[in-house]
Amino acid sequence: MVISGDWASGDVSGIPDPEIPANSASVFGSESGGLLVGCTGHVVYAGDGFELTINFSNPFIGGNHAEMSIVGPKSHHFSTNAIAGNGDQKAHFEYDCKPTAVAEFQDNWRWCERCTSLFHAGDSPTGGRCPAGDEHNRGPSSNYLLRWEPPFTGQDEWRFCVKCNALFHSGGAESAGHCPADGGTHYRGNSSNYFLPMDDPNAPGQKDWRWCVKCACLFHTGESPTGGKCSRGDEHDGTPSSNYTLNFT
Numbered sequence: 001m002v003i004s005g006d007w008a009s010g011d012v013s014g015i016p017d018p019e020i021p022a023n024s025a026s027v028f029g030s031e032s033g034g035l036l037v038g039c040t041g042h043v044v045y046a047g048d049g050f051e052l053t054i055n056f057s058n059p060f061i062g063g064n065h066a067e068m069s070i071v072g073p074k075s076h077h078f079s080t081n082a083i084a085g086n087g088d089q090k091a092h093f094e095y096d097c098k099p100t101a102v103a104e105f106q107d108n109w110r111w112c113e114r115c116t117s118l119f120h121a122g123d124s125p126t127g128g129r130c131p132a133g134d135e136h137n138r139g140p141s142s143n144y145l146l147r148w149e150p151p152f153t154g155q156d157e158w159r160f161c162v163k164c165n166a167l168f169h170s171g172g173a174e175s176a177g178h179c180p181a182d183g184g185t186h187y188r189g190n191s192s193n194y195f196l197p198m199d200d201p202n203a204p205g206q207k208d209w210r211w212c213v214k215c216a217c218l219f220h221t222g223e224s225p226t227g228g229k230c231s232r233g234d235e236h237d238g239t240p241s242s243n244y245t246l247n248f249t
């Protein structure tokens with residue numbers, strides 16, 4: 001469903017389909033009418049759990065540009081590709097958005113050897129913002145797996161903080177805890193909803209992960225319920241926390 005758009009800076013020769021069913025294609029045109037006008041614009045489609053934005057730019061002089069972006073909790077269900085054709089008039093733009101196979105778990109979650117929190121920085125060994133200063137560093141950390149697809153088990157509302165890259169428990173709110181990036185609260189942004197095995201002796205993986213009552217992060221300091229470095233100062237405190245288990249490869 002189109003929820004907003006702007007393709008008016010050239011003469012419009014066709015308008016975007018208001019709905020594009022799954023596994024189908026749609027074509028629309030935006031044609032430059034006058035001299036030295038060119039066409040630019042964007043269209044936003046909303047789907048179940050995602051929002052897709054298509055940008056196009058065909059200036060009268062200069063290269064054409066196509067862009068496609070997808071955000072939302074289900075954005076990882078799709079792969080996107082945008083191709084801008086050549087030509088100053090009647091250029092052809094192609095946009096692909098396909099469902100991709102989604103694993104039950106997201107990998108590349110890491111234990112930070114500096115603050116002992118769990119963080120995600122893609123393939124990079126460092127990233128985000130560490131309460132110990134600078135970026136988190138995974139050091140010799142295992143590759144931990146978090147459940148983000150069915151079958152859902154365990155405790156939900158664990159979220160990725162877009163400001164510091166740590167995992168925190170949101171309690172269902174958009175923000176919670178204490179973030180080292182700006183001294184405010186962690187913020188989930190478009191984070192997926194992650195599920196963690198809680199007080200489950202049969203869950204496979206590493207036990208003794210704890211929720212910090214001070215900053216809301218998940219951290220690991222062996223069998224001790226305190227340790228590491230907390231963004232609220234001193235050590236994390238997981239004394240009142242349940243015992244969480246993380247699967248790893």
Ligand SMILES: [Zn+2]
Pocket residue numbers: 112113114115116117129130131132135136137
């Ligand atoms: Zn850290």
Ligand SMILES: [Zn+2]
Pocket residue numbers: 161162163164165166178179180181185186187
């Ligand atoms: Zn944060």
Ligand SMILES: [Zn+2]
Pocket residue numbers: 212213214215216217229230231232235236237
């Ligand atoms: Zn803490």
